Amino acid sequence: MDMDTNLCWFCERNSPTAGSELKKRLYRLIQPRNAVVVKQLKYSMMLVDIPRCPTCARLHAKGRRAFWWPLAMGGIIGLPGAVPGLIIGGGLGLLIGYTWQKRILKKNTIKPASDTSLEAHPLLAGFLADGWQLSKPT
Numbered sequence: 033m034d035m036d037t038n039l040c041w042f043c044e045r046n047s048p049t050a051g052s053e054l055k056k057r058l059y060r061l062i063q064p065r066n067a068v069v070v071k072q073l074k075y076s077m078m079l080v081d082i083p084r085c086p087t088c089a090r091l092h093a094k095g096r097r098a099f100w101w102p103l104a105m106g107g108i109i110g111l112p113g114a115v116p117g118l119i120i121g122g123g124l125g126l127l128i129g130y131t132w133q134k135r136i137l138k139k140n141t142i143k144p145a146s147d148t149s150l151e152a153h154p155l156l157a158g159f160l161a162d163g164w165q166l167s168k169p170t
């Protein structure tokens with residue numbers, strides 16, 4: 033254990049506090065006992081508390097809102113245009129939301145709470161090596 037473990041992994045500046053943890057679900061596929069049965073994905077799930085400081089918790093929540101708002105608005109605006117309207121409105125909303133969220137996190141120089149980002153988290157590395165995954169098996 034090094035000293036850095038006392039710092040929030042996302043910003044590497046503040047100390048993590050209780051109640052600000054990022055609750056992350058991990059999944060692990062359970063191998064079917066009998067290969068003859070109908071193929072069905074079975075997995076176990078586990079909830080991991082990732083230590084986080086209140087500032088990062090707030091920024092992650094803000095980033096999530098920045099992501100979903102334009103998407104929802106795009107969907108509403110595109111709704112009268114039926115399917116093509118939804119695709120255009122939703123697509124534009126997705127693009128705006130994605131860019132906006134990225135800007136918030138970049139401006140504050142904190143790591144995002146996305147799966148791609150969390151793959152590098154030392155706390156999760158052991159679980160990932162053990163066969164756990166960050167997204168639901170499909």
Ligand SMILES: [Zn+2]
Nearest residue numbers: 040043085088
């Ligand atoms: Zn932080």
